[in-house]
Amino acid sequence: MENIKAHVISDYRELPGLLAIAIIKNPYPYNPLIDGLDLLVLLVTEKRVEIERAEHVRLDHVRALVRTISQDELHLWITGGENRNIIEWLVRGEILLDRDGYLASVRERLLQFPESMREQKQFIEFNGFLRTYLQAKQDLLDGNMLDAYSNVLTALHHWAHIVLIEEGRHPELTVWKQLKRVHPGVYKLYEELTASPETLEQRVQLVMLACEFSVMSKMKSSCSILLNIMNSREEPWSIGELQSHPIITELQVELSLVVHKLVKRAYVREVAVMKDLKDTSALELRYMVANA
Template identity: 30%
Template sequence: MEDILRPLFEQCASKSTTLGIIMIEKEDRLLTAMDMFDVIVIVVEIWQDKPEVIKHYSFREKKIAFYFIDERRLQEWVLLGSQPKMINMLREGHILFDRDRFLENLRDELWSPITKKQKLTIGLEFAELIRKFTEGKVFFKKEQFFHAYYYAVYALYHLGKMAMIESGLMPDSAVWRQIKQIEPEILKLYEELVLGNESIDKRLELLYLASEFLIYSKTPVGTEHLLEIMQEKPLWRFEEIAHHPQTKHYGTNLSILLDYLIERSFIVPIQVETSLKGIYERCYQTG
C-alpha cells in the first residue's frame, strides 16, 4: 500500500509546511474501531488555514482516509489526551516522512515517564471524576437513583482512564478491557455497580462506601499538577487559578475540585479584606 500511495505521500512531503506523515493499515489492531477505512494516513502540517482537513480516496476496493492536522491542534490533543485513538496511531503507526524528527520527538514524549503534560491530563480526569462523584452523591441523597447511577458509571470511567494514563497508557474505547490488567479493583467496582443483583439504591450505597478511600488514595497523583502550579506563590485568587495558562483547561470543574481539596486539607481558604466593610475575598493557598 505504501508504494501505491507514494505519489500522494511525495506530494505532501514536498510542501515546506508538512512536518510528518504516518500511516496505519486496517490489518493493524489500531484500526478495529475504524473499519470503514482500509488505510488511514495522518499528515501533520504547520499553520494550516483550517485546523483539520479530511480527504477520502479509493484504490480498487481499498478505502483510504487522509487526515491533514494542524500541528497546534495535535499538540493540544497530546496535552489534553482528548483524541486517544489518534494519539495511539501516532505512537504506533508507520512513519513515512519526518521533518527534523518531529514525529520521533513526539513519540519520545508520549512514551516517556509521566511528564508535565501527562500530569495535566491526569489532573483533568481526576477533576471530572470528582465532579461526577460529587454530583452523583447529591442525586443519591435526593433518591434520584437513576441520575445517580449515570454519574457513578462515568465517575468510575474517569477513575479507570486516570489509572491508565498513570501507567503510561493512552485510554481508548476498550477502557474496561485495559483496566482489568492494570487495576482490577476499579473494574470490580464497575462490575458490582452494573451487574450486581441488589437494588439500584443498594448498589450505589455500596459503591460510595467502597470507592471513597480509593478515590482519596488517588488524590495526590490526581492533583499533583494543580498543586505544583499553586506552589508558585503563597496566595491565589480564584480568577488567577482559573485563567492561568496551565490550569485554564479545568474549566467549570475547578470550583468543585477546590472544594474537595479544602475538605481534605490539601488547600486552605484564606479570607482577604476588601475595600467594602465586612466583605472578604476568598483566596486559596496549599495546605
C-alpha cells in the same frame, strides 16, 4: 497499500510548513477509531494552515480520512485529552515522512510516558471523576437511580484511568482489559456495578462507597500539578489567576470544583482579600497551599 503510501507522499509533501505524515489503517470492523473510514492520513504542520481540516478521499478503492493539524494543536490533543484517539493514532500509525524526526520524538515521549505527562493526565481524570462522582451522589439523593448509575459508571471509568496512569500505562489504549491484570479490585467493582444480581440502588451505593474511600484518598497526589502551581509563589491565587495559568489553560479543565474540594480536605487554605476599601462587605477568595 504501497501505492496508497506513495500517492499520499506525492500529494501532500509540498504542503506549506509540513512537518510529518503518518498513516493509520483501521484494524477494527466497528470501532470508530478513524470515524468509520478505512484509513487515516495525519498531516502535521508547523503552524495552522488555512485549508480543509478534514477531508474524505478515495484512494485505490480505500476510503481515507485526511486530517491536518498543527504541532500546537497536536500538543493540546495529547495533553488535554480532547481527542483520545490521538494516542492510538501516534503509537500505532506508520510514519511516512518526518522532517527533523519530529513525529518520532513525539511517539517516543508517549511510549516513555514521563512523569510530567502522567501528572497532567491524572489531574484531568481526577477532575472528571470528581464531577461525575458528586453528580451521582446528588442523583442518588434525589432518587434518580438511572442517572446515578450512568454517572457512577462514568466515575468508575475515570477511576480506572487514574489507576492505569499510576502504573505508567496510557488509558487510551484499552481500559478494562488492562485493568483486569493491573488492578483486579477496580475491575471487580465494574463487574459488580454492571452484572451483579443485587438491586440497582445497592450496586450504585456499593461503588459510591468504594469511590469515597479509595479515590478521594488520591486527591492530593492527583492534584499535585495544581498544588505545585500554587506553591510557585508566596501570595495566594485568585481562581481567575489559576484558571488562566498556562499549564491549566493547556489542560482545558475547570478548577472551581476541585479547588473547593481541596479546601474542604484542608490541602488548600482559603484567604479572604478586600478588593475595594470602600466596600468592606465584598471580599475576594484566594487560595494557597495549606501549611506551605
